[in-house]
Amino acid sequence: MIVCKSQAELEVMHRANQVVARVLTELVDKVQPGVTTGDLDRYAEARVREMGGKPAFKGYRGFPASLCTSLNEEIVHGIPSNKRHIAPGDVVSMDLGVLLEGFYGDSARTVAVPPVEPEVARLLRVTEESLQRAIEQCRVGNRVGDISHAVQSHVEQAGFSIVREFVGHGIGRELHEDLQIPNFGSPGVGTRLRTGMVLAIEPMVNMGDYEVEILEDRWTAVAKDRRPSAHFEHSVAVTDEGPWVLSAPAARRGATVVADDARRAVGASGSLS
Ligand code: MG
Ligand code: MG
Numbered sequence: 001m002i003v004c005k006s007q008a009e010l011e012v013m014h015r016a017n018q019v020v021a022r023v024l025t026e027l028v029d030k031v032q033p034g035v036t037t038g039d040l041d042r043y044a045e046a047r048v049r050e051m052g053g054k055p056a057f058k059g060y061r062g063f064p065a066s067l068c069t070s071l072n073e074e075i076v077h078g079i080p081s082n083k084r085h086i087a088p089g090d091v092v093s094m095d096l097g098v099l100l101e102g103f104y105g106d107s108a109r110t111v112a113v114p115p116v117e118p119e120v121a122r123l124l125r126v127t128e129e130s131l132q133r134a135i136e137q138c139r140v141g142n143r144v145g146d147i148s149h150a151v152q153s154h155v156e157q158a159g160f161s162i163v164r165e166f167v168g169h170g171i172g173r174e175l176h177e178d179l180q181i182p183n184f185g186s187p188g189v190g191t192r193l194r195t196g197m198v199l200a201i202e203p204m205v206n207m208g209d210y211e212v213e214i215l216e217d218r219w220t221a222v223a224k225d226r227r228p229s230a231h232f233e234h235s236v237a238v239t240d241e242g243p244w245v246l247s248a249p250a251a252r253r254g255a256t257v258v259a260d261d262a263r264r265a266v267g268a269s270g271s272l273s
Helices: 007-030 037-050 118-136 144-157 262-269
Strands: 067-071 074-076 091-100 103-112 168-170 177-181 198-201 204-206 212-214 221-223 229-231 234-239 242-245
Touching (some): 074 229, 091 118, 103 234, 118 204, 118 242, 144 198
Antiparallel strands (some): 067 074, 067 091, 168 198
């Protein structure tokens, strides 16, 4: 069952997602050589709790941490560790979920530690652009396939590949609600979007082949060919005024961010930047 949210519920979801956005923005500054992914996880959990939220991933189906940290060839669901030190050149994806006032927020970003190879910079840029193109499709009357196609076409035109094993999802009082949002598909097909739907859209893009392997920890998904992978995610509400990016940071920061007032900007011009 697809649950559409009222305006009041969307406001709560915005608050939950703003906790996610703030903590992710702070984490981006913490990603430095020598820092461990365990450090990032502890920081994330402490900040989420300080802001009155509960880390959504900790204990979810047995996941042991508050933050997913996936480095380089790791795609998603990497487990933070005190032994995993970030090194120059690493590609670091961070995925954070928060429960606040009964609703979930979910967002992810990927950053690279200098020196960054040009092809890695392009991978990150294309992945984020594909998310922005997907967000532009989150309009009443469009279909899920329009979102999927926006991601896939942009990524494949750039010569990268879309991970098939994991998809975006509805979100609300549950972390994963009905409506799957694949990052591949055809336009004009699938469920029609309605006012009040909230979608966590999360392209996972591999530099090489899209095939995935799960490591022995039974969580970490890696690119089978061990080439780098990137992941960006936003929780997006479908509204009569256009897409509302609930997890967009309040202030623009670097290349990773869709401005918080993008809701109106998108509604007005159909363009995110
Ligand atoms: Mg996520
Ligand atoms: Mg998600």
